[in-house]
Amino acid sequence: MAKAKSVFFCTECGNETPKWAGRCPSCGAWNTLVEQAVGDGAKAKAGGRSRALRAKAHPISELDTAQEIRFPTGMGELDRVLGGGAVQGSLVLVGGAPGIGKSTLMLQICGKLSENAKILYVSGEESPRQLKLRADRLGVQSDNLYVLSETCLGDVLESVEEEKPDVLIVDSIQTLYQDSLESPAGSVAQVRACTLELMQLAKGEGITVFVIGHVNKEGSIAGPKVLEHMVDCVLYFEGEAHMSYRILRAAKNRFGATNEIGVFEMRSEGLVEVPNPSEMLLSGRPDDAPGTCVTCVMEGQRPVLAEVQALLAPAAQSVSRRTSNGFDYNRAAMLMAVLEKRGALKVSGCDAFLNVIGGLSVDEPAADLAAVLALASSYLDKPIGNHVAAIGEVGLTGELRSVNHLSERLSEVHRLGFETCIIPKQRKDQIRAPQGLALIEACNIAEALRAIVQV
Incomplete structure (x- = not known):
């Protein structure tokens, strides 16, 4: 029986090395290399997919920037952090501690977005009945909001192809997995591969994708650091567990200013915007x-x-x-x-x-x-x-x-x-x-x- 091949990924910079070392040879971080198994089938499938979807190069003078479409999310504080609204075809990563209100925020914007757009909410942590109960509590009701409880990325992409949504929400990226990879869901290889597929989906089909990511004990997004480099926007949802106020901060934004904040108050009916945070x-x-x-x-x-x-x-x-x-x-x-x-x-x-x-x-x-x-x-x-x-x-x-x-x-x-x-x-x-x-x-x-x- 052939021995399974494995490589080592750096959780800080995403560098790949064939052998373990105490220090990453790329970024110099200590004790950040983790082992992940890699199958030949996954490599072949990834290579064939990339050749089939190869994009054509265009002269920069022929590109039209007027086609960038920005639309409001229905929450003014979130629009402020995003730079005036969400951009069509963008990939947004929303991170925060457990129970801070990430899923509540995403489900609340579905109520406004579903008036003019079709939304697919994919949850790998909650069943459709749990999502329905949460939506009823938040007052979110719409025929344009579709929910799917799935963790296999292949099935999620098939649902996207069938429903053809304008907005895709994934809760969370750590629960998704590619069946072509042998590593478990939430591992470095799975998080990086799933995010790459979602990025190609957003750029290729023009679908706005919101991805929820868990935060580790150091306060950063769980998974490889390269995950934050792949997405267009990185939003951190901050706040103390014993306080009702939440702060949404932009750590990275390719379509607006960074370090913008939005302030919310967590109530029984959901998140309420605070337009005057100074007061x-x-x-x-x-x-x-x-x-x-x-x-x-x-x-x-x-x-x-x-x-x-x-x-x-x-x-x-x-x-x-x-x-x-x-x-x-x-x-x-x-x-x-x-x-x-x-x-x-x-x-x-x-x-x-x-x-x-x-x-x-x-x-x-x-x-x-x-x-x-x-x-x-x-x-x-x-x-x-x-x-x-x-x-x-x-x-x-x-x-x-x-x-x-x-x-x-x-x-x-x-x-x-x-x-x-x-x-x-x-x-x-x-x-x-x-x-x-x-x-x-x-x-x-x-x-x-x-x-x-x-x-």
């Missing part, structure tokens, strides 16, 4: 409490207000404790060092806790000044004031650096009822402050600290 993130903010400051961050093209909270307490042990949630830990440690060196506040002997309210992750330098002021407010036990916001980047010498889109940020700050905003002095001649919003310009954190004492 949602600031709801329940305590009055005149020390250790809190509001800043404005840019999520794609949308300015969003975020509340940064800090708590400093005398350290109970010789080594101080540092904890951050929603704020980069290393950057928080750097800001505390700058605050002690340039702000003359002895925070090294305190346990420090930094938190961004609402489950929002702040990763841009524009929130540095708000974090520093929140830390100083907690250390001095003096509230900054509910009507004060702060925007600016902090350097290692304690200077305040300018940030982009400052005019849009100030407009959002003023729209939410704030009266004062602390900004870097370098942007004085380049901004247009809204009427009724007082600006306090500071060159360094020392001037900013003196400003909050006087406010």
